[in-house]
Amino acid sequence: xxxxxxxxxxxxxxxxxxxxxxxIGNLADxxxxxxxxxxxxxxxxxxxxxTTAQLLARHGIRAKLRALHGxxxxxxAQSVLAALAAGETLALVSEAGTPGxxxxxARLVRRVRAAGFDVVxxxxxxxxxxxxxxxxxxxxxxxxxxxxxxxxARRAEIGRWRDFPHALVFYEAPHRVRATLGDLAAILxxxxxxxxxxxxxxxxxxxHACALGEAADWIAADPNRERGEFVLVVAAPGEARGRDAxxxxxxxxxLAAELPVKQAAKLAAAITGAAxxxxxxxxxxxxxAADAEGHPGEP
Ligand code: SAM
Numbered sequence: 051x052x053x054x055x056x057x058x059x060x061x062x063x064x065x066x067x068x069x070x071x072x073x074i075g076n077l078a079d080x081x082x083x084x085x086x087x088x089x090x091x092x093x094x095x096x097x098x099x100x101t102t103a104q105l106l107a108r109h110g111i112r113a114k115l116r117a118l119h120g121x122x123x124x125x126x127a128q129s130v131l132a133a134l135a136a137g138e139t140l141a142l143v144s145e146a147g148t149p150g151x152x153x154x155x156a157r158l159v160r161r162v163r164a165a166g167f168d169v170v171x172x173x174x175x176x177x178x179x180x181x182x183x184x185x186x187x188x189x190x191x192x193x194x195x196x197x198x199x200x201x202x203a204r205r206a207e208i209g210r211w212r213d214f215p216h217a218l219v220f221y222e223a224p225h226r227v228r229a230t231l232g233d234l235a236a237i238l239x240x241x242x243x244x245x246x247x248x249x250x251x252x253x254x255x256x257x258h259a260c261a262l263g264e265a266a267d268w269i270a271a272d273p274n275r276e277r278g279e280f281v282l283v284v285a286a287p288g289e290a291r292g293r294d295a296x297x298x299x300x301x302x303x304x305l306a307a308e309l310p311v312k313q314a315a316k317l318a319a320a321i322t323g324a325a326x327x328x329x330x331x332x333x334x335x336x337x338x339a340a341d342a343e344g345h346p347g348e349p
Contacts, residue, residue: 065134071174181281
């Protein structure tokens with residue numbers, strides 16, 4: 051293998067495993083270092099050889115592909131170790147994004163490291179980082195990944211996170227996204243903010259922020275919204291939503307002092323993105339308080 055500047059120096063004839071991140075949709079989202087690594091590897095261990103073949107073809111790379119997926123990861127480790135012992139340089143890629151993040155790779159990485167070979171990351175796309183980067187969520191978070199498919203197990207797992215004080219990140223499949231959003235609202239609280247990141251980097255990419263209690267309805271409002279791949283970022287309890295709520299309250303108070311309740315709520319919802327019904331209730335309360343203080347406004 052060529053020891054270009056992309057690599058961490060010569061492996062001294064010893065085999066080395068590169069763990070290479072690949073695009074999560076847009077085939078142009080791949081680093082120069084990833085391409086150089088794939089081009090130079092003696093073999094590419096691919097979760098899905100067809101997807102990887104497309105990526106390699108797009109970038110004019112000819113590589114020897116070997117299948118390595120969840121079902122043969124343990125068994126394949128033996129032949130991977132033999133290849134590394136023979137001095138080969140291998141690159142591990144998953145179907146999309148970063149291997150080992152809700153994808154095969156971790157078991158192989160452990161075996162390879164335990165056998166004394168270097169395991170080198172070639173960082174790049176991950177749906178987790180992409181979704182977080184546009185979520186507006188600040189501070190610590192936990193990556194939960196996929197929830198169990200069965201209803202009872204899924205609810206139990208969400209329940210374990212109920213008192214977690216920071217943001218939560220989930221991966222979800224299209225046929226379960228509505229049910230999961232419903233369960234998240236019921237268990238974590240309907241007012242908590244969720245950012246639904248759908249089809250990132252692809253043609254129908256969408257990023258929508260709303261209260262968990264409104265999320266399943268938002269998905270149901272358009273059949274297209276239930277298609278594709280999803281990351282759900284649930285904000286920390288009270289935190290992001292609290293900031294937004296304070297802003298919505300400030301805008302509403304200004305408008306409610308000048309306008310009828312309905313109009314004030316509608317405008318405040320349009321300006322801040324907060325839920326209109328909740329703002330309407332709040333505007334009524336503001337009016338009632340003003341009336342009680344002797345400043346009757348128009349209801
Ligand atoms: N290893 C990958 C990574 O680094 O993101 C994740 C692989 S996991 C098997 C696939 C899940 O990741 C999908 O079900 C979805 O939840 C999320 N995902 C992958 N690509 C996505 C995309 N383009 N937009 C939104 N979510 C995506």
